[in-house]
Amino acid sequence: MNSITSSAEGAPAQKKFPVSLLSLTVGAFAIGMTEFVIMGLLPNIAEDLSVSISTAGQLITGYALGVAFGAPILTMLTIRLPQKLLLCLLMAIFIAGNAISVFAPNYAILMGARMLTALAHGTFFGAGAVIASNLVRPERRAGAVSIMMAGLTIANIIGVPLGTFVGQHLGWRASFGAIVLMGVLALIGILVFIPRLAKEKQAGLAQQVRSLAQPKLLLFLLIGGLGNAGLFTVFTYITPLLEQVTGFGEHSVTLILVLFGCGVTLGNMVGGKLADWKLMPAILGLLFVICVILTLFTWTVQSPMLSVITIFFWGAAAFAVMPGLQVRIMNLAGAAPALASTSNHSAGNLGNAGGAFIGGLVITHLGITSLPWVGAVLVGVGLVIALASYIAERKAA
Structure with a gap:
């Protein structure tokens, strides 16, 4: 794994959980929203795009398949990128996918946007877990990973009900617009708070x-x-x-x-x-x-x-x-x-x-x-x- 140093002091992984972990938590929160909020919006999407509920439900299946098969491929294609740059790229893909969802004129484009967004999902958690575990001392690695993953779990308590409420009252596209804003906040947090990584030789x-x-x-x-x-x-x-x-x-x-x-x-x-x-x-x-x-x-x-x-x-x-x-x-x-x-x-x-x-x-x-x-x-x-x-x-x- 790459070792992580602070840009100023070159200090090793911190003893306490650093604030930079929160940027990963916000990113996980946004990803959790985009994965699960669609379940409460299927009737709205089906009616707006003139498809059946079962057809709209395939948007969930398509997303899951995008995570399952697309994410490892994207990870292998980006193995030589610095990890902070990779996180920024993934959040940019995430923002783009949800932005396309906001304006998708038909079902096919919405499905494509969902699968594009899914690529960022698995790869973000993969790279994020490596970074989170290296931001702290070895004996606190699982705790650091759990703080990042807390964003995904909190999304189910707060983000999904809120996103569903917004979608039911302002239209399902507004829910994806709110997710775009969350993605932008996560990207800013990554740029500002995630420290530079000490580049080591990468395995082929x-x-x-x-x-x-x-x-x-x-x-x-x-x-x-x-x-x-x-x-x-x-x-x-x-x-x-x-x-x-x-x-x-x-x-x-x-x-x-x-x-x-x-x-x-x-x-x-x-x-x-x-x-x-x-x-x-x-x-x-x-x-x-x-x-x-x-x-x-x-x-x-x-x-x-x-x-x-x-x-x-x-x-x-x-x-x-x-x-x-x-x-x-x-x-x-x-x-x-x-x-x-x-x-x-x-x-x-x-x-x-x-x-x-x-x-x-x-x-x-x-x-x-x-x-x-x-x-x-x-x-x-x-x-x-x-x-x-x-x-x-x-x-x-």
Whole structure:
């Protein structure tokens, strides 16, 4: 990894979390808005562009595929760029993609704009995680990554409801206009606060690909994908689950999802501290806790009070494991931390899509009440793989 020095003093990574991390948090907040706000605007977009709801829904699929497949390619094409310059380029792509969305005259151009924006998503989090982890001392790396990722989680609590409100009252294009402004703020923050990077010799593309192809690293990408699949098997259908099984009304579900977002944000921060304390034990412990919570949710979903409590802790545990997985993958990457970090987000988005697909099959063949335990099984498979890898590593050591 590149070492980071301050432009004035050439000091090593800071002991405390620096203010420059906030510029990455703002960028993550903007990206979180653009990824998720469209879910609340699909009827408006469909009506304005004269397409069906299902066709408009493909804008979400197109974005996920852009992250999953486009981001690693963009990362490999930009491996020789200085990391601060790369972040600025990515935010410029992000701003351009959302600006095109504001003025898109038809569905095809809007889809293209969404896929362009998706390129910045995974690569930004990949490069940003490397920079964030190098802005602090080694024992605080996971905490630094969690602060950057907090922007994504806070976007679900504040940004998405606010963006949906703006879109419903001023038109969906206004929501993308607000996201453009957030992107501009993030770009200014990166230019002003992110320190210059001490340029070191970069590994070649072939070497980076070989680093990424390590069996152990690929296993942890699979673990992250399975974790996301377990999450989205349930979360994709959380609204009908709470309305049809628990008996909540539509307004109550919205408040419960805000509570879930609060749990996500809390878990993200706590997970970073746990990973800095004991990385692999934290990952294994949190995966086990997720399995237990989802299994319990199979029964607590029948009770309004217990289901709300379960959902809060589920959100906290599901996102608490992510900073640790991110750092673990970067540690294993050797010469390709940014590419591995980006690939982690790609694997996660494939898990999102796979989880939504599996959830649909579960509803069709097993019933909607089976979603939680199926999600627990998916996370459990990831836990078994992680545990086997950890045991083998301990024996080898």
